[in-house]
Amino acid sequence: MTTTQSDILIIGAGVAGLYTALKLAPRPVAVITARPLGTGGATPWAQGGMAAAVGADDTANLHFADTMQAGAGLVDAEAASVLVDGGAFAVEELIALGVKFDQDTDGNLILGREAAHCRDRIVHATGDRAGVAIMDALVKAAQASDHITILERIVAEDLLVDEHGAVGGALVYDVAAGERAAFDAGETVLATGGLGGLYAVTTNPTAAQGHGLAFAARAGALIRDPEFVQFHPTALDFGADPAPLATEALRGEGAHLVNKDGRAFMEDYHPAGDLAPRDIVARAVEAEIKAGRGAFLDARAAVGAAFPTDFPTVFAACRKAEIDPRTALMPVAPAAHYHMGGVYTDLDGAATLDGLWAVGEVASAGVHGANRLASNSLLEAVVFGARIADQLREKQHEARDGAGAPADRMDVASEAADPKAMAKLRKAMSKGCALIRSEETLYEVLETIADLHQQETMTSGLKSALVTAELIAQGALAREESRGAHHRSDFPETEEEAFHTEIAAEMDGDDD
Ligand code: SIN
Numbered sequence: 001m002t003t004t005q006s007d008i009l010i011i012g013a014g015v016a017g018l019y020t021a022l023k024l025a026p027r028p029v030a031v032i033t034a035r036p037l038g039t040g041g042a043t044p045w046a047q048g049g050m051a052a053a054v055g056a057d058d059t060a061n062l063h064f065a066d067t068m069q070a071g072a073g074l075v076d077a078e079a080a081s082v083l084v085d086g087g088a089f090a091v092e093e094l095i096a097l098g099v100k101f102d103q104d105t106d107g108n109l110i111l112g113r114e115a116a117h118c119r120d121r122i123v124h125a126t127g128d129r130a131g132v133a134i135m136d137a138l139v140k141a142a143q144a145s146d147h148i149t150i151l152e153r154i155v156a157e158d159l160l161v162d163e164h165g166a167v168g169g170a171l172v173y174d175v176a177a178g179e180r181a182a183f184d185a186g187e188t189v190l191a192t193g194g195l196g197g198l199y200a201v202t203t204n205p206t207a208a209q210g211h212g213l214a215f216a217a218r219a220g221a222l223i224r225d226p227e228f229v230q231f232h233p234t235a236l237d238f239g240a241d242p243a244p245l246a247t248e249a250l251r252g253e254g255a256h257l258v259n260k261d262g263r264a265f266m267e268d269y270h271p272a273g274d275l276a277p278r279d280i281v282a283r284a285v286e287a288e289i290k291a292g293r294g295a296f297l298d299a300r301a302a303v304g305a306a307f308p309t310d311f312p313t314v315f316a317a318c319r320k321a322e323i324d325p326r327t328a329l330m331p332v333a334p335a336a337h338y339h340m341g342g343v344y345t346d347l348d349g350a351a352t353l354d355g356l357w358a359v360g361e362v363a364s365a366g367v368h369g370a371n372r373l374a375s376n377s378l379l380e381a382v383v384f385g386a387r388i389a390d391q392l393r394e395k396q397h398e399a400r401d402g403a404g405a406p407a408d409r410m411d412v413a414s415e416a417a418d419p420k421a422m423a424k425l426r427k428a429m430s431k432g433c434a435l436i437r438s439e440e441t442l443y444e445v446l447e448t449i450a451d452l453h454q455q456e457t458m459t460s461g462l463k464s465a466l467v468t469a470e471l472i473a474q475g476a477l478a479r480e481e482s483r484g485a486h487h488r489s490d491f492p493e494t495e496e497e498a499f500h501t502e503i504a505a506e507m508d509g510d511d512d
Pocket of ligand 1: 046047048049246247248249337338373374375376377
């Protein structure tokens, strides 16, 4: 086993990881990524853009109120303030890094509307290609930065923990060398993204299986609210895996959800109609589908001929399925989209273990609560990435006793999960732990997870996926109420007092 070393290690090279790395300058930092830089992760898939109160009629206070309201009682007010106050600066920073947000002919930012925002406040780039534009800029900036070392095709498998419980790097698998190695670090930042790939229908890359969350849980870090998984109401229902997204910005432009009779149904479910909070729209779409009426997005009048220029990503996905959204309806269905729970962090991104930090979707910094406000996630990655960097830039890093010793529990092959086992897990999660859950369906999921732990072909990838799936199911079982994205058919009411689910236990899935 070889050992590599860096003062600071960032696991993950999406917007959260790369932006944190850039802000650490001049402090040297290593960023590891399982795929070639810029090709993995969910950031390039972000269509909607980034929310920021930069419009003439907007204020950070209004953005704060929308964020609190969407989160259904579980948003941390201080964290939300930090987030929304950072909006204008985040936009400036990304522009300075080369992101070309869409502007009108006078050079003003064009601001879009998405669900549950009271103002137009989403900045876009090339229509629905904000994620690509931001990633391109960050990748170029990172490649040009001397303080950043990017290590590609290095797969994190677990965290290294010293005898005092502090995190001191990661156990990694070097794909090119075909060997496992210890990566020692004084400070370790998890920027590993989300977990939609645990579900059969998702808008995320299928490799997004929540491994980072499993690493933190196994190390003993506090995990908060893992049951809150956001389902996007309008994934394009073409049978593709992953399911292409039809961005909420389409409804912001006036597109309507209709059933197969052409009836716009959202007014039946919520006074805000097509722009109701995302969890409500997702459950309405599911209800229409289950009732046999089907659900479609009608953007013919709202977008029509402007599709190829204003929504090139959605247009291309539709054309691939031989549907022309300028003249035809788009079939849609809910899909796992974003994880709102995660590794608990304070306002500076510090997890509960010394030496461990988390940023972006893997983190629970307190800004999303039970239901994330649309397009707040890119903003979160930028604002909290900068705060972690502020902490780490000046910090003298402690040597961590024994941190270089690899975790002995990773006694299985360094491979992604076996596709058959993953298919079984994904099916079980989509059946029992999706938009609507109950004690009965959650126990079925836990049974499948227990069966899969007995697999002969256990790999590090499957082991981590199972830990994270179990965290979600256990969190969902423990929350005997319905709130935001978490809906229990056996507990449909919302408790008067909002509470967090907190899990801090060694969960390596083994019986020993
Ligand atoms: C979308 O474009 O609808 C997704 C935006 C988001 O998830 O924040």
